[in-house]
Amino acid sequence: MCLVGMVRRVPNLTKSKRRSRFEARLLDAGAEDSHATWGERKSAVIGAMRGTVVELGPGTGVNMRYYQAGTRVIAIEPNPVMHAPLQTAAAEYDVDLDIRQLGGAEVDVADESADGVIGTLLLCGVDDPQQVLREAHRILKPGGVYFFIEHVASPARTVNRCVQQVLFRPHRWIFNGCEITRDTEACIRGGPFDVVEIDAVDRGRGALWVRHQIVGTATKAASHG
Numbered sequence: 001m002c003l004v005g006m007v008r009r010v011p012n013l014t015k016s017k018r019r020s021r022f023e024a025r026l027l028d029a030g031a032e033d034s035h036a037t038w039g040e041r042k043s044a045v046i047g048a049m050r051g052t053v054v055e056l057g058p059g060t061g062v063n064m065r066y067y068q069a070g071t072r073v074i075a076i077e078p079n080p081v082m083h084a085p086l087q088t089a090a091a092e093y094d095v096d097l098d099i100r101q102l103g104g105a106e107v108d109v110a111d112e113s114a115d116g117v118i119g120t121l122l123l124c125g126v127d128d129p130q131q132v133l134r135e136a137h138r139i140l141k142p143g144g145v146y147f148f149i150e151h152v153a154s155p156a157r158t159v160n161r162c163v164q165q166v167l168f169r170p171h172r173w174i175f176n177g178c179e180i181t182r183d184t185e186a187c188i189r190g191g192p193f194d195v196v197e198i199d200a201v202d203r204g205r206g207a208l209w210v211r212h213q214i215v216g217t218a219t220k221a222a223s224h225g
């Protein structure tokens with residue numbers, strides 16, 4: 001019975017590895033566009049973080065260039081296919097990287113030990129976004145900031161929204177669970193953080209289904225009574 005289970009799992013594993021490699025290639029292909037849209041914002045926020053930063057779902061390492069050289073980054077990345085390119089990117093930008101093959105819902109980082117937490121294009125693909133936000137809040141030092149960028153559901157009754165509805169299932173399959181119609185702004189505003197600042201951005205170009213994005217910070221109060 002055990003053997004049957006093993007034999008049956010092999011094709012699925014192969015398929016998901018292939019899909020993961022495809023996802024990694026697509027992330028790399030979209031990196032320049034991402035830098036063009038978000039480079040300035042990322043430089044300002046990520047570049048200002050010092051000490052130990054936890055990045056949830058860093059993928060192939062698109063954010064590595066924004067850290068100050070020497071920053072200690074704990075990378076919570078469940079997909080091992082991402083690990084080699086992530087290490088390469090960290091080495092290129094002199095980031096002190098510690099990869100942990102875990103999901104963001106249960107992070108092996110001590111309470112109130114992180115100076116900053118980052119999640120870009122993350123909450124669209126996790127099973128329980130609220131739990132991930134609770135973990136980010138738990139590990140942040142008082143006064144610490146969670147920086148996020150997320151693609152979100154386009155406004156109702158727009159062409160973009162129709163396209164999202166049509167592509168919802170294939171997109172979720174190709175991108176290992178990524179859902180393009182999530183209301184992530186409401187999710188973050190309803191989360192555990194004390195101050196949430198969000199800018200909604202229509203990128204005005206690129207793939208219609210990920211054109212509407214949010215960027216911002218969620219801050220943990222300086223002291224929790």
Ligand SMILES: C[S@@+](CC[C@H](N)C(=O)[O-])C[C@H]1O[C@@H](n2cnc3c(N)ncnc32)[C@H](O)[C@@H]1O
Pocket residue numbers: 027056057058059060061062076077078079082102103104105119120121122125126127178
């Ligand atoms: C769309 S990619 C974004 C990669 C990168 N952050 C960026 O901005 O391009 C999502 C990443 O989150 C990772 N991921 C998926 N589920 C996760 C989870 N539960 N916790 C942490 N990371 C997760 C995926 O493996 C993938 O590397």
